[in-house]
Amino acid sequence: MSTSGYHPDLDPASAPPFPKAALPVLNNMQLRKNVAHAVDVIQAKRGRLVAEKTDWQQLRAAGAAIRDHALENLSFYLQQFEERCTAAGGVVHWAADAAEARRIILDLLRQEQADEVIKIKTMTSAEIQLNPYLESAGVKVFETDLAEIILQLGKDEPSHIVVPALHVNRGQVREIFARSMNRPDLSDDPQALTAAARSYLRQKFLTVPTAISGANFLIAETGGVAIVESEGNGRMCLTLPRALITVAGIEKVLPRFQDLEVMLQVLARSATGERMNPYTSLWTGVTPGDGPQRFHVVLLDNGRSSILKRETERQTLRCIRCAACMNSCPVYRQTGGHAYGSVYPGPIGAILTPQLTELHHAQSLPYASSLCGACYEVCPVKINIPEILIDLRAQVTDQERRQTRRWFDPMYLGMRAANFVFASAGRFHAAQRLGRIGMRLFTGKDGWIHSLPGMGAKWTQSRDLRGLPQQTFHEWWAARDKAAGKEAQ
Amino acid sequence: MNHSSNSRQRVLDRIRAAAPDSPARERDYAALERPYTRTGSLTAEARVALMTERLREYDAGVTECASGELPAAIAAALAASGRKTFVAPAGLPSAWLAPGFEWKIDRDLSADQIEGVDGVVTACFCGIADSGTIVLHHAAAEGRRLVSLLPDWHLCILRTSQIVETLPEYFARCTQPPALVTWISGPSATADIEMTRIKGVHGPRFLQVIVVRD
Structure with a gap:
């Protein structure tokens, strides 16, 4: 049994519809309290920092325009990224779907003779269900982000894309750590719990020679990859191992290095309510004498290219995964993330998940919204989520109309x-x-x-x-x- | 990797079918509107004051000194830290290696060798006052990424001439896009447990900055 007290199913192909999946959470007052507390704290911090930024709306407009431009010219920028990354000593792989990405990554790990791997939090790897696949192939996976450790040791699933364990409180974290790290004396003070995670992982960082990461941004101009984080576990994974495998959605590309001047200003403010997150790393291929000497990027499609087709829906791919939409959503605040039956919860999940499955699954998600528009208002790249929700509802209705069981x-x-x-x-x-x-x-x-x-x-x-x-x-x-x-x- | 090269074509074809390459790409990019604040409006003095204030908000320690006083200021900071062994990037000016402390110069030190050291002293490329951010491009005096990561205490030397007010001003200073960058805004931190900010998870738990007036 997971920390949540139920078994969340985050595979859109098998997850129950939203109203049904929301029930266990709606009946769990502790969980609802944990979620509400977390989103209230982030929302308040975000509000303060956005208010002090007098050019916030201009940054949003520029952010949307840059992301749109990248998506409109996606094949060019991806090939440019591939060329520059390769020239800098990286190896670029292309995966049409989740199964192929998993296979490529496992092949690479076999080449590295890796039976252990350390990981930076990556929602893309959760999307392709990488961990269970690697574990079943005999590779031991160590998550290194504090929230991901809590979930991995607690056999739970992420309920948020920035703070994935926000539904778990300190008492529950203490129980999980005390049990799995064999530390019965551990207190429930967050400081002590964080210190426990630090010492639990230190040896892993220094000894496991292979790492897996996601990417926040791919820079076409240089072939560089950027990762935005707080704890330093990312820097550890990007620096200490001999080999690094990065899995990134094809939409993550930015035309130029300079475009980060917009993204880095809006991302941390939106995500955690900070002027800047503690650490952002950028690396380009392989640097002799510094960091991993073998570097692979797996570019993942997995339904993304189909989202490019329709102009309204294309906005979905602007997303820079800040989670401001879920923090501001009155529905998410009540149900938490697991109800969305996908690793991408909240308003962005409600539009992304059905589209990634090309509407074969998750048809209930476009209805998991009151259309209040709070998500659109906070989105740093101005994704008009309510507009897309309505459009998807129309598509779901069209789909139902074609089915005979409508009678x-x-x-x-x-x-x-x-x-x-x-x-x-x-x-x-x-x-x-x-x-x-x-x-x-x-x-x-x-x-x-x-x-x-x-x-x-x-x-x-x-x-x-x-x-x-x-x-x-x-x-x-x-x-x-x-x-x-x-x-x- | 055969299956991957087939997929490359498949993915690119799918993308092109949905979003055909535009011949106006470069013109479109140049025409992207960037109406946000590019350059700051503070006086040099206020810019340094803002940088200091923002660093302190992240619980970083900040001291100031004149250019000629730097070696003494470094020695004072090292002494105040109560630590004894320090790692120095290979390109760190030798005048910064304060006597009376044990120095390890990073000439391909192993991770284990760096792990055992109490602290690290580095230069930096730039400081961004608006967000209290220190930027490392990992040049010879800034060190390999490893050396500013493993030790628990990081002393960074920042010259006032390196401080810009806004993030776009930093990007304007990059004449060539750098291959390696670390943007550091305060010490390592997490808020994963009940949104309580805890300092020091895996990176250095303590960040100390000497602002050098030049």
Whole structure:
């Protein structure tokens, strides 16, 4: 059993639909408290630091424009990255899907004769379910980000893309560490827990010769790769091992080094509410005498190129994974991340996951939103998430319309009936009269409907409904005209 | 790697089908609007003061000295740290190697050799006042990435002429894009447990900066 008290399934192919997956969390007050506390803290810090930045909107606009330009010219910039990275001593691999990426990485590890590997937190590797694959092939994986250690040792899954263990509190971390590090004396002070993680990993950093990382940015101009982090575990993994394998989504490319002047200003402020994160590293291929002497980049498509097709949806790929959208989302705040059935939760997950699966899975996610627009407002690269959610809802509906089982769907039948009624004024007025008579049966003396039968019961379970008035507006208007006409005579 | 080269073609074809290469790419890039603040507006003195303030907010220690006083200031900082052994990048000016301490010069020291050392002294490429960031390009006096990572205490020498106000001003100073960069904003930290900021996870737990007036 995981720390969460249930088994989160983050594979979109098998995860239950959002409303069902949200239930275990909604019933777990401790978990909800942990999530709400964490997002409130980050939101407040972000708000303060964004407010002091007088050119914030200009930075957002420039960020969106740079990312759009990169995506519009993606094949050019990827090939330029490949060429420059190769010239600097790196080796670039291309993976069309998750299975291929996993295979390439395992092949590389076999070449390195690696039976152990240290890892920097990478959501892309979680997306391709790399860890279980490597473990089943006999490679021991050591996560090195504090949150990832908590999840790995606690047999839990990430619920956030920046602070993946935000649903776990200090008491739970203490239990996990005390058990798996054999430290029964450990206190639940975050300082002590962090120190325990430091000493647990120190030897691994110094002895494991192979590392796996993700990438925050690929620089086409130079073939460089940038990683943004806080703890220094990233710097350890990028510096100490003999070989480094980086897995990166194809959308991560920026045209030039200078473009970081926008990205680095918006990323940390949005992600953790800091002016700048403690450490950002950039390296280019292999540097003799400094860091890993064998470097591989695996460029992963896995559904991304299909998102490029539609102009509205293309914005999705601007994402720089800051998680501001989930921190600001009223739905995420209640459900936490596991309900989204993907390693990418929150509003960005709600648009990214269905698209990555080309709408074969995760069709419930576009509905996991109130469309309040908070996510759009905070997005540092101005992804109009509500617009994409609505567009995806339309696509999901189109998909359902093509399926024969729609004739058994009461919602669909109801909509067909409504379509028939609304198509003619006569039918509409008749339906109104019928409805008024019918509803009278359920309307109380106070003029309110307190309970409805059948499907309507779901509505009245938690709210009352105003009874229909004796007269519609149209009827009142017609009667008024009639009365006025009489007076004029 | 045969399967990968097939996939290369497949992925690139899929991308081109969705987003064809534009002949106007370079013009489009040049036309990208960058209406954000590029250059700062502070006086030199205020810029240094802001850098110092921001570093202190990250719990970094900051002292200031005149150019001629630097060796003495380094000796004072080392003494105040209570540490005895220090690693120095191969290109660190010899005048900075304060006497009375044990120095290891990084001529391909192994990780284990560096791991046992108490602290490290480096120069840097630039300081960015707006975010309190120190930038290393890992030139000879800035050291290999390893030497400013493993020791628990990092003393960085920053000249006032190296301090810019905004991040874009740093990028403007890079005439050539560097191959290796480390941007350091305060000591290593995490907030993974209940969003409580804890200093010092894996990188140096202590960052000390001497700002040299020049």
